[in-house]
Amino acid sequence: MRVLVFGSGSFARKHAEILSGLDDVEVTAFCSRTVGHAAAAAADLSTRTGRSVEAYTDTSEAIDAEKPDAAVIVVTPNGHGEIEIELVRRKVPFLVEKPIGVEPEHPRRIAEAVADADLITSAAFHLRYLDTTEALDAMLKATTPVIANGYWMSTLPPPAWWRHIEESGGQFVEQTVHIVDLVRALFGEFESVYAHTSKRVLPDMHADADVPDAGVAVLQARRGLTVTLINSCVGPGSMRVGLEVVTPVALFEFLPSLLRVRREFETTERRPELDPYRVEDAAFIEAVRTGDASGIRSPYADALLTHELTMAIVASSTTGQPVVL
Numbered sequence: 001m002r003v004l005v006f007g008s009g010s011f012a013r014k015h016a017e018i019l020s021g022l023d024d025v026e027v028t029a030f031c032s033r034t035v036g037h038a039a040a041a042a043a044d045l046s047t048r049t050g051r052s053v054e055a056y057t058d059t060s061e062a063i064d065a066e067k068p069d070a071a072v073i074v075v076t077p078n079g080h081g082e083i084e085i086e087l088v089r090r091k092v093p094f095l096v097e098k099p100i101g102v103e104p105e106h107p108r109r110i111a112e113a114v115a116d117a118d119l120i121t122s123a124a125f126h127l128r129y130l131d132t133t134e135a136l137d138a139m140l141k142a143t144t145p146v147i148a149n150g151y152w153m154s155t156l157p158p159p160a161w162w163r164h165i166e167e168s169g170g171q172f173v174e175q176t177v178h179i180v181d182l183v184r185a186l187f188g189e190f191e192s193v194y195a196h197t198s199k200r201v202l203p204d205m206h207a208d209a210d211v212p213d214a215g216v217a218v219l220q221a222r223r224g225l226t227v228t229l230i231n232s233c234v235g236p237g238s239m240r241v242g243l244e245v246v247t248p249v250a251l252f253e254f255l256p257s258l259l260r261v262r263r264e265f266e267t268t269e270r271r272p273e274l275d276p277y278r279v280e281d282a283a284f285i286e287a288v289r290t291g292d293a294s295g296i297r298s299p300y301a302d303a304l305l306t307h308e309l310t311m312a313i314v315a316s317s318t319t320g321q322p323v324v325l
Contacts, residue, residue: 001025001289004066004092006059006083007074008032008041011097015072015124016041018281020049025285029054031062033079059086068092070288072281077174078167081106088113093120095284099177100303102169104311111304122284122296123303125181129276129283132259136245136252137186139261143247145187145225150179152231153240156202163202163209170197170211172313176231180313181298181306182243182254183219183227190227190309192220192324195317201234217313229313 001024005016008030016027027045030053032038038055046053056062059082063071071087073080073096080101087094088110100123101107114121127133152175161167168174172195184190197212214232221227242255253260259270283295293299298306312323 001069001285002066003027004029004031004062004068004071005041005074006031006062006071007079007097008034008037009074012072012074013041013044014277015074015095015097015281016045017048018278019072019285020045020051022282022285026051027053028068029056029062029066031056031059033057059083063087063090063092070094070285073097076161076167077102077169078161081110084110085113088117088119091117091119093284093288095122095124095281096300096303097124098181098303098306099169099173099310100300100307102166102173104308107304107307111301114300120284120287120291120293120296121300122280122287123298123300123306124280125178125185125298125303125306126276126280127178127182127256128185128297129274129279130256130272131274132254132270132272133182133185135270136254136259139250139252140186140245140247143249146246146248148183148187148225148227148243148245150176150183150227150229150243151240152176152179152229153235154231154233154238155235156205156233160208163206163211165210168211170215170314171231171233172197172215172217172229172317173310175233176215176229177306177310179229179241179243180310181303183221183229184306184309185297186243186245187221187223187225187227189222189305190219190325191222192322193309193312193316194218194322195313196320197317205234212317215317217316219309219313 042053195217197215202213
């Protein structure tokens with residue numbers, strides 16, 4: 001199976017390396033806006049695999065020349081749109097890294113095109129593929145969640161584009177969307193959001209920065225559950241990423257690297273046994289190979305719902321008013 005990768009950064013290379021290790025899968029090329037970046041990624045993978053890997057900068061040229069069976073899209077948040085549409089036109093299944101955009105309209109049009117083409121797609125929300133997420137979901141189904149608190153407390157990512165709202169969408173869009181997606185997966189859809197953000201220190205750190213350096217959102221689920229989300233991007237490091245859920249039987253603490261269950265007289269811990277990125281990529285390839293997409297946990301249509309919920313958070317933080325969904 002021939003796979004074309006759009007993007008040339010660390011995560012594009014990560015997906016390429018994983019895919020190259022799967023049976024009968026060959027990453028044949030990288031396509032990036034900068035030829036030097038695409039060439040560097042191609043050369044690195046070629047060295048690792050011993051296979052020839054091409055480099056492109058033009059989306060249509062890359063697709064038409066490589067004739068891929070599948071594609072992986074790992075571009076900056078504002079880089080989505082043309083790539084997806086050109087792939088849909090040629091009926092090439094694709095896996096897309098989050099976020100799927102920085103505004104609502106392009107993802108909606110892409111979702112419509114995907115549905116019309118009946119195309120296999122996958123959105124790379126890797127937390128869904130953790131075995132500890134499955135375990136948490138099963139335990140929560142056996143009790144009643146009372147309140148949940150999600151958080152993404154980290155340091156400022158190095159790329160300059162990240163601190164520009166038009167390019168990254170801000171932290172809720174670029175990072176905390178993982179937690180937004182996780183609470184959707186666990187608790188279902190939401191009916192309203194209310195959010196605030198602040199810019200306390202980031203403008204002093206980078207004069208060109210216009211993304212908030214902290215934010216909080218309150219989400220009301222259709223089932224009645226209240227979820228709070230808190231984030232900040234100006235800490236000294238990656239300090240806290242995860243979700244806490246209070247129930248009558250236990251406090252569940254979910255981290256990407258650990259699931260802790262605190263009961264009245266007992267605390268248990270479980271670490272993931274599987275690499276979610278490998279499971280995610282393998283599920284996509286299997287779907288393309290067999291036509292059975294049941295192993296994909298977030299097709300594009302579902303990712304759109306996560307995106308629209310995230311956009312509602314951004315809209316509320318901008319206007320200072322609640323958004324009813």
